[in-house]
Amino acid sequence: MIHNFQKMLDNIIENLGESKPKLLLHCCCAPCSSYVLEYIAKYFEITLLFYNPNISPKEEFFKRYEELKSLLNQIGENSIQIILPEYNPDEFFEIAKGLEQVPEGGERCYKCYRLRLEKTAEIAGQKGFDYFCSTLSISPYKNAKWLNEIGEQLGEFYAAQYLPNDFKKKNGYKRSIELSAKYNLYRQNYCGCVYSKIEREKAEKSLTLFD
Numbered sequence: 001m002i003h004n005f006q007k008m009l010d011n012i013i014e015n016l017g018e019s020k021p022k023l024l025l026h027c028c029c030a031p032c033s034s035y036v037l038e039y040i041a042k043y044f045e046i047t048l049l050f051y052n053p054n055i056s057p058k059e060e061f062f063k064r065y066e067e068l069k070s071l072l073n074q075i076g077e078n079s080i081q082i083i084l085p086e087y088n089p090d091e092f093f094e095i096a097k098g099l100e101q102v103p104e105g106g107e108r109c110y111k112c113y114r115l116r117l118e119k120t121a122e123i124a125g126q127k128g129f130d131y132f133c134s135t136l137s138i139s140p141y142k143n144a145k146w147l148n149e150i151g152e153q154l155g156e157f158y159a160a161q162y163l164p165n166d167f168k169k170k171n172g173y174k175r176s177i178e179l180s181a182k183y184n185l186y187r188q189n190y191c192g193c194v195y196s197k198i199e200r201e202k203a204e205k206s207l208t209l210f211d
Contacts, residue, residue: 003145003148003164004166005137005144005148005164005165005166006165006166006169006170008164008165009163009164009165009166012163012164013040013043016043020043020044020045021044021045021130021131022044022045022047022128022129022130022131023040023044023045023046023047023129023130023131023132023133023163024047024049024083024120024123024124024127024129024131024132024160025046025047025048025049025132025133025134025135026048026049026051026116026117026119026120026132026133026134026135026136027048027049027050027068027082027134027135028052028064028116028134028135028136028192029064029067029068029135029188029192030064030067030068030070030071030180030183030185030186031176031177031179031180031185031186031187032135032136032138032139032167032176033048033068033071033135034071034075034175034176034179034180034183034185035138035167035172035173035175035176035179036135036138036167036172037071037075037077037080038075038175038179039167039170039172041077041080044131046080047080047081047082047083047129048068048072048080048081048082048083049082049083049085049119049120049123050064050065050068050082050083050084050085051083051085051116051119051120052064052116052192053087053088053089053090053091053092053115054089054092054112054115054116054191054192054193055089055192055193056089056092056192056193056194056197057194058087058089060188060192061087062087063186064186064188064192065082065084067185067186068082069082070183070185071183071185074183075183083123085119091115092112092115092193095108095111095112095114095115096108096111096112096193096195099111100195102195103199104141104191104195104196104199105141105143108193108195109142109143109191110143110146110150112193113134113136113142113143113146113147113150114150114154116134116136117134117147117150117151117154118154118158120132120133120134121151121154121155121157121158121160121162122158124158124160125158125159125160129160130161131160131161131162131163132151132155132160132161132162132163133151133162133163133164133165134147134151135167137165137166137167137168138167138168138172138173138176139168139173140168140173141191144165144166144168148162148164148165148166151163151164152164
């Protein structure tokens with residue numbers, strides 16, 4: 001069955017009434033978060049989770065974290081709290097074992113989605129959030145179907161309701177680029193992990209050779 005995750009989100013929002021449920025929103029970076037916050041902050045009481053052990057090196061991780069804080073300051077959402085678990089890249093390298101050579105968008109990415117969403121679901125269940133989800137689906141390079149399937153499975157296991165979404169819809173990705181320019185946000189040129197960085201560098205080198 002083909003699901004319209006954007007329509008599912010719209011239906012949930014339409015039926016909220018005057019309530020403002022608590023949402024734990026996993027964030028991968030400031031540019032992706034910019035549109036998502038603009039879109040849903042008025043409907044939910046949001047707490048951000050910056051859990052991304054895939055990001056490498058350490059300096060890149062904290063650069064993206066500081067950029068997320070800068071975004072909140074610029075858009076006047078200083079009251080939104082950010083949960084920052086300890087940076088432990090070994091958590092990512094453990095799930096990536098044997099998949100180092102898999103191209104972007106394959107099984108390694110699936111496991112990375114699950115790693116980050118599982119932490120989000122776990123914390124959401126522990127702290128009594130009404131919903132949880134991630135900004136990841138805003139990227140045209142991320143598999144929204146996988147993200148939503150994983151989120152629904154984990155929601156059932158951790159007793160936390162997953163908020164279906166496909167944030168790239170409604171020109172979400174385009175809007176994130178506009179907001180990045182408006183707030184002068186750092187837009188990284190690779191997903192985050194060392195393998196995506198290597199793949200990106202190879203692609204750029206290949207283009208240079210043909211210039």
